[in-house]
Amino acid sequence: MHETVIDLRSDTVTQPTPAMRAAMLAAPLGDDVFGADPTVNALQERIAALLGFEAALFVPTGTQSNLCGILAHCGRGDEYIVGQQQHCYRWEGG
Secondary structure, three states, X not given: OOOOOOOOOOOOOOOOOHHXXXXXXXXXXXXXXXXXXXXXXXXXXXXXXXXXXXXOOOOOOHHHHHHHHHHXXXXXXXXXXXXXXXXXXHHOOO
16 A cells, blocks of 8 residues: 655645646735735635634644634733643744
């Protein structure tokens, strides 16, 4: 049996295929910061509909999603309790 390994540890180890590069070149562009990226907007609308929510938010990394979760529940200067192996605690302290 042939096993294919897909390495998702980091975007620095991925190599896009020619078809992927062509898709990126042809993709419609817009600034997501201003809500003007049609691809991101379509993804967020699709996920919101799929999960039955009014809206969804795409963030490109797990670190960003962790930070959004923490900020949604904690105010400035608050503390949060996590295990010593939790990513934000271990790798994202500042």
